Amino acid sequence: MRVGLIARDPGHPVLAAAAELLVRRGCRVEVVEPGGCGDSPADVYLLKARTPQALSLARELEQRGAVVVNSAAATELCQDRVRMAELALGAGLPFASTVAAGRLAELADPGRPFVVKSRHSRRHDLVALVDGPARLRELVERWPEEEVVTQPYVPGSGWDQKLWVVDGQLFAARRRSELSSGDGGSADAGEWEPPAGLAALALRVGEVFGLQVYGVDLLDGAAEPVIVDVNAFPGVRGRPGAPEALAGLVLRVAAERGRAGLPLG
Secondary structure, rough: OOOEEOOOOOOOOOHHHHHHHHOOOOOOOOOOEOOOOOOOOOEEEEEEEOOHHHHHHHHHHHOOOOEOOOOHHHHHHHEEEHHHHHHHHHHOOOOOOEEEEEEHHHOOOOOOEEEEEOOOOOOOOOOEEOOHHHHHHHHHHHOOOOOOEEEOOOOOEEEEEEEEEEEEEEEEEEEEEEOOOOOOOOOOOOOOOOOOOHHHHHHHHHHOOOOOOEEEEEEOOOOOOOEEEEOOOOOOOOOOOHHHHHHHHHHHHHHHHHHOOOOOO
C-alpha cells in the first residue's frame, strides 16, 4: 500500500512517527510535491500543508479518484475564518461572533477590547488583543494591508482549551493563551481531561466541517464554552498516542477503499 504525504515539513514529529509506524506495517510512504503525483495515485494521502499549491495538488488527486485526508475542500474552508464561523453558527455550534473587517488599516477602534485575527488562517498569522487605540496603531504599523476579522474579547483565566481529534480519538491540553499578558506564551498547563460535554462538542465539529484530523480552540464563555478557531490537520505535538491514531486512520481508510472495490497499490 502506498501513502502520500502532502507536507511542507514531512519531518514534523507526529507525521514522521506515523509514517514510521506505517512503514513497519509494510506501507510505502512518500512525500509528494505539486506536479509530482505520477501516473498512478497513492492509496491514501495526508494533506498537512495548506499552501495554494498543496490544495491544488490535493484537488487534482481527488479528481483522479484518490482519497485525501482531510479533503481539499474541508482544509480550504478552515483557512477562511468568515466561512468557518458561518458554517459553525449555521450548524448551531457555539462559535464566537466573527465579523469581516477589511484591511487592518481601515479598522476603527470600537472603544472596548476586542480580538483581531487574520481573515485567512495560516502559520504566523495575526492573532491579537486590541485593548486601546495605541495597540491598534501598533498593529496597523506592522500589518497595514492584512485582511482581518474581529471577535469579541472573552475574559478568561489566561489559558486556552485546545482539543485535537484524530479519527474520533480525542487529545487535549490547556495552554497559555496567545492573548495572555503572562509569560510563557505557549506553555503547557500539563495533563487535562476535558469534560464529556467538551469532548462531544469537539466530535461534533468534525461532523460539521467534514474533518478527520483537526483542532478546536475554546474559551470559557459566560454561559457556555466558545469556539474561537478550527484548524485542519494541526500538529498535535506532545500528545501520546497521536501518531498511532494517525497511522490507524490511514489503514482504516485504505481498508474501506479496498472493501469498496477500488484498487490498492
